[in-house]
Amino acid sequence: MSARTINSRFLLAGKVVGVLALLFWSVGPIYWALATSLTRPADLVSKAPRFWPEHVTFEHYARLFGAESVSQGNTVQSVWPQFSAALLNSILTSLAATVLTVAIAAFGAYAFVRLRFPGRNLVFVLVVATMAIPAYTVMIPLYRLMIMMGLIDTYVGITLIYVSAFLPLALWLMRTVYQAMPLSLEEAAWLDGAGRIYTLLRIVMPLAAPGLIAAAILTFLNAWGQFIVPLVFSPTLATKPLTVLIPEFVTRNYVDYGLMNAAGILAIVPPIILVIFLNRYLVSGLMAGAQK
Amino acid sequence: MAAVDIEGLRKSYGKAEIIHGVDLAIAEGEFISLIGASGCGKSTLLRMIAGLEPITGGRISLDGRVINDVAPKDRDIAMVFQNYALYPHLTVFENMGFSLKLRNVPKPEIEKAVGQAAALLGLEPYLQRYPKELSGGQRQRVAMGRAIVRKPQVFLFDEPLSNLDAKLRVQMRSEIRALQRRLGTTSIYVTHDQMEAMTMSDRIVVLNAGRIEQVGAPLEVYDRPANIFVATFIGSPAMNLLEGRVERSDGKSIVWLGEIAVSLELPDEVRDGAAVVLGIRPEHFELDPGQPSTSALPVVVQMTEPTGAELQVYGEFAGDRIVATFRNRPALGEGETVPMRMPQSALHVFDRDSGRRLN
Numbered sequence: 048m049s050a051r052t053i054n055s056r057f058l059l060a061g062k063v064v065g066v067l068a069l070l071f072w073s074v075g076p077i078y079w080a081l082a083t084s085l086t087r088p089a090d091l092v093s094k095a096p097r098f099w100p101e102h103v104t105f106e107h108y109a110r111l112f113g114a115e116s117v118s119q120g121n122t123v124q125s126v127w128p129q130f131s132a133a134l135l136n137s138i139l140t141s142l143a144a145t146v147l148t149v150a151i152a153a154f155g156a157y158a159f160v161r162l163r164f165p166g167r168n169l170v171f172v173l174v175v176a177t178m179a180i181p182a183y184t185v186m187i188p189l190y191r192l193m194i195m196m197g198l199i200d201t202y203v204g205i206t207l208i209y210v211s212a213f214l215p216l217a218l219w220l221m222r223t224v225y226q227a228m229p230l231s232l233e234e235a236a237w238l239d240g241a242g243r244i245y246t247l248l249r250i251v252m253p254l255a256a257p258g259l260i261a262a263a264i265l266t267f268l269n270a271w272g273q274f275i276v277p278l279v280f281s282p283t284l285a286t287k288p289l290t291v292l293i294p295e296f297v298t299r300n301y302v303d304y305g306l307m308n309a310a311g312i313l314a315i316v317p318p319i320i321l322v323i324f325l326n327r328y329l330v331s332g333l334m335a336g337a338q339k
Numbered sequence: 340m341a342a343v344d345i346e347g348l349r350k351s352y353g354k355a356e357i358i359h360g361v362d363l364a365i366a367e368g369e370f371i372s373l374i375g376a377s378g379c380g381k382s383t384l385l386r387m388i389a390g391l392e393p394i395t396g397g398r399i400s401l402d403g404r405v406i407n408d409v410a411p412k413d414r415d416i417a418m419v420f421q422n423y424a425l426y427p428h429l430t431v432f433e434n435m436g437f438s439l440k441l442r443n444v445p446k447p448e449i450e451k452a453v454g455q456a457a458a459l460l461g462l463e464p465y466l467q468r469y470p471k472e473l474s475g476g477q478r479q480r481v482a483m484g485r486a487i488v489r490k491p492q493v494f495l496f497d498e499p500l501s502n503l504d505a506k507l508r509v510q511m512r513s514e515i516r517a518l519q520r521r522l523g524t525t526s527i528y529v530t531h532d533q534m535e536a537m538t539m540s541d542r543i544v545v546l547n548a549g550r551i552e553q554v555g556a557p558l559e560v561y562d563r564p565a566n567i568f569v570a571t572f573i574g575s576p577a578m579n580l581l582e583g584r585v586e587r588s589d590g591k592s593i594v595w596l597g598e599i600a601v602s603l604e605l606p607d608e609v610r611d612g613a614a615v616v617l618g619i620r621p622e623h624f625e626l627d628p629g630q631p632s633t634s635a636l637p638v639v640v641q642m643t644e645p646t647g648a649e650l651q652v653y654g655e656f657a658g659d660r661i662v663a664t665f666r667n668r669p670a671l672g673e674g675e676t677v678p679m680r681m682p683q684s685a686l687h688v689f690d691r692d693s694g695r696r697l698n
């Protein structure tokens with residue numbers, strides 16, 4: 048064997064190890080949650096940890112979807128009413144935040160790139176700089192503000208907070224996308240007789256679609272995973288999302304691991320579906336052929 | 340179709356003035372080329388006509404109507420961009436019909452108009468393709484098609500052929516010219532390629548650093564360049580320039596190039612002792628070995644290059660580089676001193692200081 052083939056084997060082995068480590072890192076916790084959600088409560092607390100369920104059970108899922116069960120001699124109530132309400136809240140607030148954020152970013156970033164107004168760059172830097180402010184520093188003033196406006200525990204309140212939190216990132220991303228687009232496409236449309244808005248909607252946005260979708264995915268995932276904000280601003284099931292509900296399965300004398308993990312696994316599903324759905328529109332090479 | 344009038348047009352970016360007062364009257368249906376080195380302001384001038392750049396000073400009018408403050412979309416001017424700027428997410432048909440759709444032209448009429456333009460440009464088989472599925476030449480045609488479908492008042496072209504290979508460029512330039520003759524639309528064509536300007540235009544405008552140096556029919560500009568800049572800019576290889584001094588005695592005028600006397604007719608304003616520059620194009624030198632002449636330039640041959648059609652001779656006279664081209668393939672050895680005659684009619688005389696043409 049020559050030195051070269053040994054070398055390339057080492058390289059291959061290194062790659063394999065790297066990929067495995069990465070997989071373990073990212074998929075490991077999800078597997079652990081899945082395994083736990085399929086394990087009987089008794090097996091969960093009594094035995095040494097196992098890497099797969101000994102007796103697969105769907106009882107945790109059943110409880111989430113409405114069955115009563117018996118655990119350690121007690122009848123345990125179904126959590127479907129709470130679970131379904133929180134799931135709906137998560138979906139509604141995340142979707143609303145996503146749609147609003149992306150819509151505002153789509154127009155706002157365009158203004159920051161193509162319109163000239165005094166202080167344009169300063170305003171942009173200020174908006175983006177708010178990303179550096181940690182959430183807890185604004186939490187108390189924000190809480191008082193929300194009380195004043197009567198927006199605690201309302202969809203409007205939560206959505207507004209999400210939009211203000213995620214807009215800077217989306218704006219930044221969309222600005223980069225617009226900056227990379229050749230101005231001559233827009234100029235061609237203007238000369239063809241199109242106005243600014245028409246050009247933005249018919250020429251610029253279709254070409255910026257991959258950026259808009261990336262912004263949508265980022266915003267949705269960010270909103271879906273929020274914990275601190277809804278913990279403070281969503282005290283009841285009127286707006287409480289899954290992230291806040293699931294930890295409440297911890298009671299004073301019993302931690303319901305199985306139920307928590309089953310709920311956690313189900314909570315992963317909507318974002319996965321969304322990403323798969325949106326990903327189909329992330330067509331690469333859309334810009335090819337505009338020029339030369 | 341419209342006449343375009345440009346008066347005292349200026350453009351500044353911040354403090355830097357790029358266009359310094361351009362006056363140009365373009366007749367209805369005329370094909371006019373703007374030619375000049377890269378960075379001289381050709382694109383800027385064109386974009387001001389299109390309305391894509393704000394005008395700092397002066398006026399642009401279309402058939403007498405001042406359009407300085409008219410938005411690009413309301414100017415009824417079409418432009419073919421250097422990079423084509425085709426809409427990548429629209430098919431060829433949709434690209435070409437975009438402007439008509441915007442004006443709410445009924446679908447059958449759009450189909451008819453696009454169909455006609457496509458037939459004219461040989462694009463019929465490609466109407467349902469996207470720009471990325473076309474070759475460079477086809478994209479160029481789509482860009483043309485998008486402009487002609489609208490039947491605009493004026494066509495603007497910004498170096499539309501510069502991204503094509505040499506052969507296609509030659510083909511497209513005659514196609515564009517033929518198309519323009521057929522449609523009769525006033526056209527302003529920006530190029531840095533003098534062959535394009537010379538072959539396509541009714542008149543050419545030579546620009547230099549934001550100023551017009553000369554406007555005229557191609558051959559007029561070639562035969563009678565208004566100044567040294569135009570003389571050297573138009574023509575390839577460039578015109579030879581030789582510094583000399585004028586001597587006037589009893590109504591006759593002579594230009595001394597060192598020891599060589601060249602007799603010439605000069606206007607009276609050219610005084611005795613004036614410093615001038617004589618210009619002669621490479622193809623105007625004549626070899627006449629039989630009869631040595633005082634007004635022949637003794638050129639030391641340094642190198643010869645046969646191009647097939649002609650022989651290019653590179654040489655030197657009194658420290659100046661000389662380029663001459665001959666069609667009859669004379670046998671010239673390197674290092675040889677060859678007398679080259681300069682017919683009076685082929686000589687251009689410029690003022691050395693102002694560069695202005697004197698004869």
Ligand SMILES: Nc1ncnc2c1ncn2[C@@H]1O[C@H](COP(=O)(O)OP(=O)(O)O)[C@@H](O)[C@H]1O
Binds near residue numbers: 379
């Ligand atoms: N947006 C701009 N800001 C500042 N200077 C510019 C701008 N656009 C063009 N220029 C300058 O104006 C001059 C003319 O440019 P341009 O019209 O593009 O030249 P050409 O098309 O003849 O090559 C150049 O020197 C260029 O640097």
Ligand SMILES: [Mg+2]
Binds near residue numbers: 381382383
């Ligand atoms: Mg240019």
